[in-house]
Amino acid sequence: MSSVVLSVKDLNVTYRTATFDVEAVKNVTFELHRHEILGIVGESGSGKTTVALALMRLLPNNAVVSGKATLYSRDGNTIDDVLSIPESEIRRIRYRWGKISIVFQGAMNSLNPLLTVKDHFVDTAQAHGIDKEEALKMAAELLRSVRLEPARVLRSYPHQLSGGMKQRVMIALALMLNPDIIILDEPTTALDTLTQRQILELIKDLRKERDVGIILITHDLSVVADVADKLLVLYKGYVMEIGEIFTVYSRPYSPYTLMLINSFPAIGKKIIRLKPAGVTAKTNNRGCPFIDRCPFASIECSDADMKLVEVEPGHYSSCIKASVLQQQLAKVTTSE
């Protein structure tokens, strides 16, 4: 059996409003394997949260979705067209939480301050037809798997727990029905550096111990560099580059990825700063969205179709200059 758990092809999401349409996600394509962490990196406006919501089928009514997503569950069932099956079917197969779950950004604030942690587990379980006894057993085991002490945590209220502990409770809740995929949206923002480290170690352990595919969404490249196996770079809804983390980092084939890598200063690291080439985008909505900031842009970029092209085995880029990028980069770094 192949280890692919999710396959997404040409995912497009457009938000329709009274005055204009917002194309949030454009032709996003990727694959997720079991025991793999896919890091989706993007800044504000990149569409990364929209991708997560689309996969969870939690988009608002004014969102128009197209594309194909297939989920290969570990119980042998394959759900074709995850994006287009009707809501009734979604509920019948217990898609949300049973097959795929999500820990939202600022999840610590998603806990009901009036309920204890135990109540949270029991409520969630009962909503999915699991009885209370079973739920409590599962809760204890899940809390142990996220390195929390069940006895103390179960009877605590959210305000009695620290930020890191709340985040771990949310992760435990997300694992409750043993989903095939778990999405983590900015799991470490608003946490202390030291607590952040614990959560990242926990995510790495989850990847080893459990049979899940993990999608990690963040704007922080360092977080992804630390835990992810594959990196997907999003900019203004387009996939700019996707590939294994080590290869993308050492040989970026998209100028945006390059700029992103050089936006995170680190101790002892040399930052490459390049000026934009000054090419202005044409007014129509086509072409590469990075054209006005790209140091390697030229007039052809405004007609680019942003299709992903394999530049190395398993490494894809949508930049039309990908093949010459490495040489140009070498020129720039040696000239300094």
Added chain:
Amino acid sequence: MGVSVPLGRRVVNRVVDLLHQLYVSIVIFTSTGQGKTGFGLTVFVVALALAAPLFPYPGPKWSNVALQFIPPTLKPSPWYILGTDYLGIPLLLDIIWGLRYFLEIGAIAGILQVTIGTFLGLLAGYLGGFTDKALNFTFNLLLTIPTFALWLILAVIFRSGNPVILGFILGILSWAGLARSIRAAALSAKNRDYVEASRLLGLNSLSIIANDIMPAITPYIVMNFMLSIVGGFYGAMGLAFLGLIPYSNINWGAIMGNAFYQEAAIFSPTGTIPVVILIVIQTIILMGFVYFANASVYVFDPKRRREVEIKLASRRRATAR
């Protein structure tokens, strides 16, 4: 740049600019259904109240006992379109002049409340510390006083039908609620980062209040002003109904009072009609004021103003071509 503009020109520019801002405000008002109703009604009511002198005064000349409490009719003249009151005077004239009377009371009460309330609320909210604790205590204390009972007592003591005095009575002690809400708004504005930045940049407290705090609380002031007028209106009506204001026929409350006591209103058709007419008109007017108050919040939002300006500019460009 660098050329100094003559004073006359500057004044003209300022006036034009102010008129433009007024126009933008009106556009924002009329952009919602509620806003349209509120704005229209308020403007209409205020205009009518100001234009009252254009209508004949419902004085003794008009009194005609034979025509007491007749239902709406066009005879003997169109003035009788809403019927008559206890003295046979056309209700329409009573209403128009009464409107002027009550609005005056309401406006004076409103101005008093807003001035005192804003001043003390700002003081409490911005200064904090002991001043705040003392003032807050005062506000809460005043709020526990039953205002209507107080009004009754004051009305009996002063025994005046003068609208200014009545406005004063109604406004002088009911500012506590407004003060509390202004205090809350000032407190929240005070803790914003940009106020801190202003302090660092050398602005004194007065400048900070004028520059940073006032724009944030102006919507509250306008809303509360409109609502104070409504409150004053009702208060005066109530006092009049109870007969605590010297009798005068333009006094709607008196009319209603008479209708109840003399003509057994709600038990008899002739008595009921004036009461119903007055209630309906009152409700519509005050509803208009409340809608105005609601819609006025958007007028101060710079985002809305910018949107409207852009729309107007593009429309102008479209017609210019």
Added chain:
Amino acid sequence: MSNPSQGSPRAPAPVCPYLQRTPQGYVCSITQRSVNPFGWYCVFDYMNCPIYIGHLSRMAGVKGPERKYGEDVVIAAEDLSVVFKVGSMFSKKDLYAVDHINITVNRSETLAVVGESGSGKTTLGKTLVGLYKPTTGRIYFHGRDVSTMTDEEYRVYRLKSQYIHQDPYSSLNPYKTVYDILAVPLRANKLVHSKAEEEKAIFETLESVGLNPKAYINKYPFELSGGERQRVSIARALLVKPEFVVADEPVTMLDASLRLEVLDLLLSVQKEMNLSILFITHDLGMAYYMAGERGRAAVMYLGSIMEFGPAKEMLESPLHPYTQALLSAIPEPDPTKSRSKKVMKLRSLDPPNPLRAPPGCKFSDRCPFAMDRCFKERPPLKKVGNTWVACWLY
């Protein structure tokens, strides 16, 4: 004496004693060059004007103890503590947000203050510019004790020390245009004497932060992006020609690809204006970027400084266990480096509670190297090589 925590007192703009008023305008009586008081147009970059600096030295020696600290020290904190009272009405406890800190910032240097949330770094920054009043201890501006300053000197201190907020979405008045936001400090401090001067000052400052003046002066803050707002914030701080700026996590809330531009802007402005920057951050990488070349760094934990010294040395080979723990905990953007890093194991996973700090060293409940002494006595800052460390290991 004015109350420092309530905004600056009203006083006429301070004026250099060598400034003469002539029918043609203001003239420096030493150099006979025409100047503008307080120097918006001062022909000498008055930050280096020997007359002005001499005037400051004279201010420092005027009353009280002799001038403390050298010529180069712009801001110094001596045994500074800021204590807040927290708790309910019946059980008020003291929270030492800043706990007996000694720190100096030199002219034209960047001092990076690194710490997590709750370390007191923001409180320290705000106290140094005068927004909070110190509970104990003193602050010295150009060697002059702030608590004994005259109104005029205090005004100079407040204007010369500026602060850049972390959140660009609440640091600008949403009801005013960019022009008005920038005009206000100029007018309030009488730095300009005509509309033309005002316009020129605003245009120049906007250009110096990389914003095209014609495009931005009529915009409201809600029409600007986070990066643009932050630039306006910086412009506003620079308008009064400060000597010392506290930048409190200025780029944390901006998108990653915009951060370095703003940081570079700060660095270039620093060079131009000989500005001292206190750069507050929780990100060691950014601390290295800003101060790594020639600056210093201080690591704060629960209100105290744990390590303090030249940034490059300190961040590349930290001495204090807390600094080491921080360094090992932060994820590196380079996957190869990140995964080969050894993670330091701390004894306790709970984050610290500032109200229940351990009696000895504040880090003793989590430090993997804690010895007996660490639980009982609080270690003082001791010089080890070029760095000061508060740890009993040394």
